[in-house]
Amino acid sequence: MSQPTEDRGLSQIAYSCYHSRSREGEQFVPEHVLSYQIAGTLFLNDGVREYVCKPGDFTFSKRNTLAKFNKQPPENGDFKSISIYLDQQTLRNFCMEFGYEAASHQADNAVVTLKPHTLLASYIDSLLPYQEFSPPGSQQLMALKLKEAILILLQTNPGLKQILFDFSEPGKIDxxxxxxxxxxxxxxxxxxxxxxxxxxxxxxxxxxxxxxxxxxxxxxxxxxxxxxxxxxxxxxxxxxxxxxxxxxxxxxxxxxxxxxxxxxxxxx
Structure with a gap:
């Protein structure tokens, strides 16, 4: 296993690159994550089922879930992905700005596989110039890109509304x-x-x-x-x-x- 050779970008938009297979990383997902697989294969396992993410795939991982990650680079290449982290404060601010109401808790799969869409693909392309971008003021730009990600998710996958705006905390269970x-x-x-x-x-x-x-x-x-x-x-x-x-x-x-x-x- 190896550490990522690169893990850069704005604080809530991460670019990852691995030379060799890696299973490292915390197995708790604290915030919603929109991910795009650039190269290599990502295997996700939530204890119930395994999800296979190949180049060109978009996935949405729900917050407050447990998942194991297995990052497999392609032969003679690097594992590459982009992850956009949608924290609770960003989503609450979005609700206030656009008039959305908080949703009730929905029991669903830990990972949602998103269908390819030109809006999603264009959004990922727009992030590439930000890989080396971190001057003063970049936080404002990041806030705009996060807002854009939420708008696109709602446009292309309306059902995610119930997940994105569920701000409830886990209740006492067995x-x-x-x-x-x-x-x-x-x-x-x-x-x-x-x-x-x-x-x-x-x-x-x-x-x-x-x-x-x-x-x-x-x-x-x-x-x-x-x-x-x-x-x-x-x-x-x-x-x-x-x-x-x-x-x-x-x-x-x-x-x-x-x-x-x-x-x-x-x-x-």
Missing amino acids: LEGFMNQNFHFNVQLKRFAYLTGRSLATFKRDFEKIFHQSPRRWLLHRRLQAAHYLIKEQGKAPSEVYLETGFEDLSHFSYAFKKLYGVAPSRL
Whole structure:
């Protein structure tokens, strides 16, 4: 894996370029993201389904969702993409300016695949000159480009209105069911707490009442159990499994695995 050779642009419009395959990055999506794939392939997995984004594809990722990212460069080339981050304040300001009302919460897929459209393509082309542009005053230009992105999304995909203008926060949900479904996402405890509609302190208290152990200890054992199954029953390699089950690095995974099962994952 490698760090991005480039990750530049205005603060809410990011240009990414990778020389080799990368699965790095936080697996929590805090804001809505409009993305365009320039080169290479992006694999997104929200725990329910996998989305494949190829050159020329537009995707819209919803805020407050969990997703794993796998960035695959083309042969002898670089992975390249543009991402436009639509934060809540920008969207609230847009509502006030254009007279939109806040929408009610809509349960939907974490990722929306957008159909190609000349307006979307023209918008992306208009962003290319901004790759090296960051003089004083560029924030005002960025605000205009973000507003343009929202207008185009509403024009080409009217159904996104219910998602874009949903300003509600996650409500309190079934913690046990949520954790059993999402334990393999590598995010901080505060993210799990937020997504289940709890403060971190309440999350820890409720967690120990349900699972009778701390969240960190439960997550470690649950991830190791899943890894053991994938290696033994499905024949997967430890180098693939540790990322799939939520570990940050192979050495920590191997150490924890051997400590629990008495044998290195490579010898299972």
